[in-house]
Amino acid sequence: MAIAVLLADDSTETDHRLEDVLRGTRSIEVVSAVGTYVEAVRQCRDLQPDVAIVSLSTPELGNTEVIIEIQRHCPKVRSLAISSRVDREEIGRVLDAGACGYLTTKNASRMLTDTVKRIYAGATVLGPQAAAAITSQGLLSSI
Secondary structure (H helix, E strand, O other), rough: OOEEEEEEEOHHHHHHHHHHHHHHHEEEEEEEEEEHHHHHHHHHHHHHHHHHHOOOHHHOOOOOOHHHHHHHHHHHHHHHHHEEOOOOHHHHHHHHHHEEEEEEEEHHHHHHHHHHHHHHHHEEEEEEEHHHHHHHHHHHOOO
C-alpha cells in the first residue's frame, strides 16, 4: 500500500514541483493538495493521510499553527515542514508543534521522496541546513 500524502502549499509552482516528484514514486500517493489552513486540517481529518507536507512560506497556512491543528485533530498524521528559511527558532517551533521533519525549499525536491519514506517509518528528519543550524546554534541540546 502506498504512503498517503497531503500537500499544503499555496504556491502553485512549488506545489506542482513537489507533487511531480512524489507522483514519480510508486510507493507514495498524493491524496490531496490544498492551499489554506482550513483546507489542510479538513483534508487531514477526512482523508487521514500518513504524511502532511506543510509549506511554512505560506502565510495563509499559519506556519506552525497548521501543524499544531493537524496533530490535534489527526495525531497519527506525521508532518513535514518545508521552508525557504533556515532559522533556529523556527526549526524549534516546528519540532515543538509536532513536525517530524524540516527541509529547506533548496533541498526539498532532491530529498523529498526519501524523507517522506523515513518520516512514515517513524524517523525525525532534518535537511542538512536545518541540522547544521540547530547543532551549530545549540538547539539540539534542548530537544
